[in-house]
Amino acid sequence: MSSNSVVVSGSSNRALAYRIAAALGAENGQVEIRKFPDNEKYVRVASDVKGRSVVLVQSMAFSPDEYLVESMLMAAALKGAGAKAVIAAIPYLAYARQDEKFKEGEVVSIELVARMLRSSGVDGLITVDAHRHRIIDFSSIFGGPSIDVSVMPQLGRYAIQAGFADSSTVVIGPDGEAEPWAASAAQSMNVKDYAALKKKRFGDEDVKVVTTRDIPLKGRRVLIVDDIISTGATIVEASKLLKESGAGQISVGCAHGIYVSDALYKIYKEGITNVFSSDSVPNQTTRVSVAQPIADGVKAILKEL
Secondary structure, three states: OOOOEEEEEOOOOHHHHHHHHHHHOOEEOOEEEEEOOOOOEEEEEOOOOEOOEEEEEOOOOOOHHHHHHHHHHHHHHHHHOOEOEEEEEEOOOOOOOOOOOOOOOOOOHHHHHHHHHHHOOOOEEEEEOOOOOOOOOHHHHHOOOEEEEOOHHHHHHHHHHOOOOOOOOEEEEOOHHHHHHHHHHHHHHOOOOEEEEEEEEOOOOOEEEEEOOOOOOOOOOEEEEEEEEOOOHHHHHHHHHHHHOOOOOEEEEEEEEOOOOOHHHHHHHOOOOOEEEEOOOOOOOEEEOOHHHHHHHHHHHHHHO
8 A cells, every 4th residue: 555545533433444554555644633621523634634545444333323323523624634535444444233214203314413523524335244235236325336345254263273163164144134244254264064044934834943054053063153242131032043053063254243232242151262354343252353354455445546
C-alpha cells in the first residue's frame, strides 16, 4: 500500500486499527476525540491527511449510537481536512440485523445507516461477516464500493491449530443462513463435510431438525460457526440438537462475540468449552484477527476509487 495512506481509529477498537495499519504498511494517524460536558462528541483530525487515502476504523458493538455518530463526525472531519478518500472499516456494523421490514411501520435500519455514512463523507465501506442476508447488492444501497470480508477462514484454521478439529470434523452452521460461513470455514480446514441445521415439518406437531446435507454425525467432532453470538441461545439449541444426533465434541467459533445475558455461561454449561472469536469485538474468547481480511478489502476498494 502507498505510504500516502493513513489509518485512523475511532474510540471503540484502537488495537485493531494498529493491526490493520501494520497489515497495510500504512501510517497510524491521530484523531482527537473527546466529549463535551453534555456528552456530545468533539472530533479533530490531528494528522496531515491532505491528498491522502484514509482508513477509518470503528467497530460499533455495545454503543452503536455513539460510535455511529462518532464515525460520521470523523469522516466529515477527514474530508474537511483534505482527505482524498475515506474508507470506513467497520468490522461490526451497527443496525445490520434489521435488513428487511418484518412488520408494518418498521424502518430498514441498515439502509439508513449506509446512507448516513455515505453522506458524511465515507467513499468506501468494509464490513466483516455482516448480518444482511436479505440484501444482495449492498453497494447500490451505500452508493459506493462496499466489500464484506470474512474471518471464517481464520476461524477454521485456528480450530485446526488449536486441536479442536481435524480432517474428519463436520462444520455446521446453526441455521440455514449460516451455511455459507460453514462452507468457507470448511474449505480453509480442508474439510469436506459441512452443513447447516434446518427444521423440517412432517405434520402440525411433528417437527424434526435435520442438516442441509446428508452427513453422518454420530461420534464425530463438530465445529459450529456463526457470524454473531449474542445471547447464546442459538448455539445452545444447536448443540443440543447435534448431541441428540450423536455428535461428539462440539466447538464453537464466531466472527463477533457479543455475549450478552450470560451467553458464555450458558454455552459452557451446555458442555462447550472450546469457544473462540475474532478481535472485531475484543473479549475473553478472542483468538484470531480480522486485520488481514480488512487490509485486503482496503486494497480492493482503493482500486475502485
